[in-house]
Amino acid sequence: MSEAEVETKPSHRKLVVKVVKAAFTTVVYGVVWFVIWFLLSNFLPVFQWFSTLYWILAYASLFFTFTIKISEGTIYKYILIILRSFFVIVYIVYSTNFGVFTINIEGFTITVEFIPLLAIMVAINLLSIAGGLIQAIEFAAQTRED
């Protein structure tokens, strides 16, 4: 067995372990999303548009969970954390129609405005971006030291 083959085997094994771990975490998160959906659909009247929006968010979240887990120990993890927060900001602003929901029920038009709540959600994601940036800087500084 050559020296190169000996070196690649553990790195392959590491990658397989990473993928398995990431897949397992994603499945766990998927189950959580599914349970939330199950509870919501039982207690709230479910509209088609809400279902679509919910599952887009769920799939996007699962994608980021998997990719963040798999990129553990690299700078990409933090880039993905920042990207996830950007995605959530754009998504919640777009999907909530800038914080104004309107539905028509039996001749009544009901509008719910939650712009202040939306602003807080955006602020939380901006904090998350800041956190990601700090972590990325810390990671870059540590790898340079090593």
Added chain:
Amino acid sequence: MRHTVRALRLVIVVLWIAVLLMPVTVALSLWEIFEARNNVAIGEPSFSVSDENFLISVPFFMNNTGFYDISDLFAKISVYSENEEIAEFSTEPLNIPAGRTVESSLSVSGSWSDIISRDSELLTNSKDLDVSVALHFQVAYILAFNTARNFTYNWGAPFSNLTINYMRINATHVSFLVSFYNNASFRLSGPLKVELFNLQNVSIGSAVQVLDVEPNEYYQGSFTFEAAETGIIRLSFADILIVERRWGSA
């Protein structure tokens, strides 16, 4: 840096929990209010008319048994004629703190002349108006709710089938016979003014009759002027122009 990141994470988690719990607690608060039927009551609306103005008043009672204050509670009425807004009225906003009871009335008042100035056809043509009634309120100063319903209102014109018949009595005098039906739901009381102008738009005479026409009643009145020439006749009610047309030979 690790501590900063940890603190940030903690803040993010706390904020997410607060943000996600907020709609749930607001829903529970509203449930507390509307669960008991006697917590909210809306009385019989009253409609009163005086000269140029009208007043719609709806008695309102609310016992805020929820956890949050209800603020900015008001009703808004918008009236549209052929998709164009001709009137908008809002009631004074009410604030009902948590645990308090408020007994008030939601009142809107307006002036006929304001509405008619935006659509003068309303004076002479009966038509269907689109009316939107909306109720707005805020819970916890963060979530705002608006419930609106549209319906059609059959507007009856107060000067329906308006006719002005012109008759020359002699070489110097002319008489005008004005008639109409009051198809409006209110009594028409006020001064009906007839003004005559020559073709150079100079006033050559005017006369006033005080009207008191009940709904669905017919009115007929005659106005005689000293006038030898032809010109323009202007008919106005309480300073609102109803019609302007030529009289005499062209």
